[in-house]
Amino acid sequence: MTTQSPSDDLAVPDSESLSTPLNSPVEVGVRVLMILTEVFPEQLDVDRLVLLDHGVLHTADLDGPESLHPDLPVRAGELGVKRDAIEAGLQLLIRSNLAEMTASSEGVEFRAGERADSFIAFLSSGYAATLHDRVTWVTEHFADRSENALRREMRNIFVSWSEEFHRRSLAEGDVGR
Amino acid sequence: MSPLKLTHLTFFGTNVERVSVEFGPVANVVRGPSDTGKSFIVDALDYMLGARTLKDIIEMEGYSTVLLGLLLPSGEPVTLSRSLGRQKIGLHLRDVRSEPLEPPAQTLNSTHSANDNANLSSYLLAQIGLSDKRVRVNALNATRPLSFRDIAHLCVVDETRMQSEVAPALSGHRTSKTAELSTLKLLLQGQDDGEIVEVQSPSDRRQITRAKSEVLDQLLAQTEVRLSSAKDPVEVRTQLARLNETIGQHSGTIESLINERGALAFRLADIERQIVEQRQRHGEIDELTSRFGLLSAKYASDLARLEMIAEAGALLGFFQPGVCVFCGAEPDHQHLNDHVATDSTHFRESISAEQRKTALLSTDLLDAIGDLEGERAELTALESGLQHSANGVRDTIRSIETQLAPQQVELRTLLGLRSVLDRQLADFEQLETLNAMKSAIVVAGQPESAEEPQGLQAGALAELSRLIAQRLTNWGVPDGDRARFDRNEQDLILGEQRRSAHGKGVRAILHAAFTISLAEFCVSRGLPHPGFVVLDSPLVTYRPPDPGETVDPDDVLDPSVAGKFYADIQRNFGVQILVMENTEPPDDMGGDSFDVPFTKLPGQGRYGFFPHPIEG
Numbered sequence: 038m039t040t041q042s043p044s045d046d047l048a049v050p051d052s053e054s055l056s057t058p059l060n061s062p063v064e065v066g067v068r069v070l071m072i073l074t075e076v077f078p079e080q081l082d083v084d085r086l087v088l089l090d091h092g093v094l095h096t097a098d099l100d101g102p103e104s105l106h107p108d109l110p111v112r113a114g115e116l117g118v119k120r121d122a123i124e125a126g127l128q129l130l131i132r133s134n135l136a137e138m139t140a141s142s143e144g145v146e147f148r149a150g151e152r153a154d155s156f157i158a159f160l161s162s163g164y165a166a167t168l169h170d171r172v173t174w175v176t177e178h179f180a181d182r183s184e185n186a187l188r189r190e191m192r193n194i195f196v197s198w199s200e201e202f203h204r205r206s207l208a209e210g211d212v213g214r
Numbered sequence: 215m216s217p218l219k220l221t222h223l224t225f226f227g228t229n230v231e232r233v234s235v236e237f238g239p240v241a242n243v244v245r246g247p248s249d250t251g252k253s254f255i256v257d258a259l260d261y262m263l264g265a266r267t268l269k270d271i272i273e274m275e276g277y278s279t280v281l282l283g284l285l286l287p288s289g290e291p292v293t294l295s296r297s298l299g300r301q302k303i304g305l306h307l308r309d310v311r312s313e314p315l316e317p318p319a320q321t322l323n324s325t326h327s328a329n330d331n332a333n334l335s336s337y338l339l340a341q342i343g344l345s346d347k348r349v350r351v352n353a354l355n356a357t358r359p360l361s362f363r364d365i366a367h368l369c370v371v372d373e374t375r376m377q378s379e380v381a382p383a384l385s386g387h388r389t390s391k392t393a394e395l396s397t398l399k400l401l402l403q404g405q406d407d408g409e410i411v412e413v414q415s416p417s418d419r420r421q422i423t424r425a426k427s428e429v430l431d432q433l434l435a436q437t438e439v440r441l442s443s444a445k446d447p448v449e450v451r452t453q454l455a456r457l458n459e460t461i462g463q464h465s466g467t468i469e470s471l472i473n474e475r476g477a478l479a480f481r482l483a484d485i486e487r488q489i490v491e492q493r494q495r496h497g498e499i500d501e502l503t504s505r506f507g508l509l510s511a512k513y514a515s516d517l518a519r520l521e522m523i524a525e526a527g528a529l530l531g532f533f534q535p536g537v538c539v540f541c542g543a544e545p546d547h548q549h550l551n552d553h554v555a556t557d558s559t560h561f562r563e564s565i566s567a568e569q570r571k572t573a574l575l576s577t578d579l580l581d582a583i584g585d586l587e588g589e590r591a592e593l594t595a596l597e598s599g600l601q602h603s604a605n606g607v608r609d610t611i612r613s614i615e616t617q618l619a620p621q622q623v624e625l626r627t628l629l630g631l632r633s634v635l636d637r638q639l640a641d642f643e644q645l646e647t648l649n650a651m652k653s654a655i656v657v658a659g660q661p662e663s664a665e666e667p668q669g670l671q672a673g674a675l676a677e678l679s680r681l682i683a684q685r686l687t688n689w690g691v692p693d694g695d696r697a698r699f700d701r702n703e704q705d706l707i708l709g710e711q712r713r714s715a716h717g718k719g720v721r722a723i724l725h726a727a728f729t730i731s732l733a734e735f736c737v738s739r740g741l742p743h744p745g746f747v748v749l750d751s752p753l754v755t756y757r758p759p760d761p762g763e764t765v766d767p768d769d770v771l772d773p774s775v776a777g778k779f780y781a782d783i784q785r786n787f788g789v790q791i792l793v794m795e796n797t798e799p800p801d802d803m804g805g806d807s808f809d810v811p812f813t814k815l816p817g818q819g820r821y822g823f824f825p826h827p828i829e830g
Contacts, residue, residue, distance in 0.1 A: 058523050061523065
């Protein structure tokens with residue numbers, strides 16, 4: 038019996054192999070689009086999108102509603118690879134004319150496009166609805182925070198995650214089969 | 215071994231003239247008027263032989279030290295020194311006659327001690343061969359060590375004792391009579407009373423018997439009290455036998471119950487061990503279940519996401535036919551793409567595949583979880599079964615213990631009763647023993663009489679008597695040939711009468727005869743004796759009777775006796791003789807003799823022992 042799954046968050050979405058649709062530019066792009074749509078007319082750069090997206094998936098760690106994805110021990114290591122996934126997702130959104138890239142004094146930022154609303158409206162699965170709720174919650178609570186404040190918040194969580202990871206890996210060592 | 219000889223008596227001090235009298239080996243006469251120090255010389259000699267005190271006379275003022283010169287049996291000269299008023303005596307291993315006094319070679323105590331030989335008495339006794347002798351002191355045969363002081367009075371006789379009515383060998387004190395006779399026997403026969411055994415006095419005996427009886431009576435009373443509630447011994451023995459049987463039975467029952475309990479305890483331990491194992495396994499299952507639960511949640515989450523991705527992908531494809539939404543390739547170039555999702559169909563298919571795979575995994579997982587659940591249920595059942603067994607065993611053990619407890623209590627009671635009976639039997643035995651002991655005491659309580667030690671031997675006494683008689687005859691003392699020492703009277707008898715019944719003149723001459731003869735007796739037979747004799751006024755001065763006074767013929771001696779006396783003492787029969795007298799010997803004495811006249815006339819000859827006070 039294996040305890041691994043295709044959706045392990047360390048799996049790198051590779052445009053060449055695309056061995057799994059999970060964590061593909063499509064999935065990540067949907068999430069990013071929801072975020073951009075919620076904060077419209079505001080624009081966000083990649084860094085903030087990385088942090089917010091992470092927050093969307095693990096709202097329970099931010100004292101919010103139940104997390105969208107199950108709490109796995111390794112989620113503290115996600116952020117590094119998350120960036121590539123979000124960039125890939127943004128590329129897809131731009132090509133699909135769902136989002137726009139802007140250059141400003143802040144750097145490269147992204148904004149929801151005209152068709153974003155209707156695209157999202159078409160998503161009818163239960164998961165999509167729950168995802169939308171989480172996005173709403175996160176953007177309400179964190180979108181207006183400065184990047185540094187947001188980073189600080191995330192960092193605190195990562196510390197507690199890495200402790201949990203440590204504990205869990207010890208426990209796994211004891212019983213491991 | 216030839217005995218001791220006195221060589222000189224010397225006094226010295228600060229700022230006073232040294233005074234000395236020299237003695238010769240055979241006969242010595244110190245003569246002169248009264249108060250010239252003749253008797254003082256006798257006291258001083260006794261003082262140097264261990265007497266405790268020396269009477270202080272005015273002429274002694276300024277003098278601090280006394281010396282007595284001796285010739286040892288070996289021939290070597292020694293000197294004893296003593297500070298006036300002190301108890302220690304110094305022994306100097308050469309002839310010392312003048313100051314300054316060198317430190318003594320040895321310091322001796324003046325009192326005798328049997329344990330420590332550093333005393334004058336032991337030293338002198340050793341020189342004459344009387345070390346470690348014992349004398350009898352009472353009718354119960356108690357003994358004590360012989361001291362030189364016991365012998366001193368047999369050799370040094372002062373004026374008072376010379377004329378005393380007390381027998382020559384005795385002091386007149388009733389309590390020391392036994393010791394004095396024991397000493398005399400020692401000199402005459404050479405055997406001391408060291409071997410005799412002391413016995414308890416009758417009063418001591420009675421006391422001890424009474425004490426023993428009292429103790430036994432007490433023990434008997436205590437024992438009888440303890441036995442007051444007992445039956446007779448035979449019945450007690452029967453009861454004891456029956457009791458032992460019952461005890462045996464009870465012990466057997468208890469033993470088997472204990473064994474049973476032991477086996478059950480063993481079993482219980484085994485069950486409890488199994489329970490622990492099950493609990494461990496249960497814990498492992500719980501752990502696995504929680505991990506599988508986590509995984510199951512993951513699979514569910516993955517499936518939900520795939521659903522959304524399918525929808526999104528379809529929408530994107532619908533929106534953008536042409537340029538690949540995934541890699542941005544132009545339609546012309548899309549045939550070069552080898553990624554799966556070039557069109558919505560392929561993308562759709564990959565999603566479906568993923569969904570199928572995940573669903574399968576999820577199903578398997580759910581099966582596994584189900585199995586685990588089943589196993590857990592089994593375990594729980596098993597555990598409760600084991601608990602049930604354990605409780606059953608515990609109950610059984612408890613029931614055994616319930617049976618055991620009263621049995622053990624009963625046994626303790628029986629053992630207690632047995633020890634009571636045992637004690638009673640022991641007490642019966644003790645009763646017999648104590649009664650036997652009591653009878654034995656009565657028998658043993660009869661007083662024992664002291665074994666009569668051998669008294670003065672008739673033979674030795676007869677010999678002594680013969681010597682005395684011969685001497686008196688030689689001296690011309692009337693009835694001298696009929697003189698003898700009587701064993702029963704323990705005194706001399708002259709004619710029909712004891713010495714004490716005669717006048718003082720005869721008493722004195724008899725004392726002198728006894729003392730000199732005793733010395734001659736010992737020396738001639740090689741028996742231990744100091745070897746010298748000092749006599750103060752053995753010949754009572756002739757005094758013309760007052761007019762009308764009745765003169766007791768015993769008071770006055772024929773002057774011819776004196777002449778024969780002096781002739782006798784000059785005979786060298788191995789005894790050194792010193793005589794102090796008021797009158798001069800009628801005939802000149804031989805050259806070997808020492809004649810020391812005191813004049814009591816200042817400026818003429820020697821005044822006295824001490825110089826005349828004016829002369830200084």
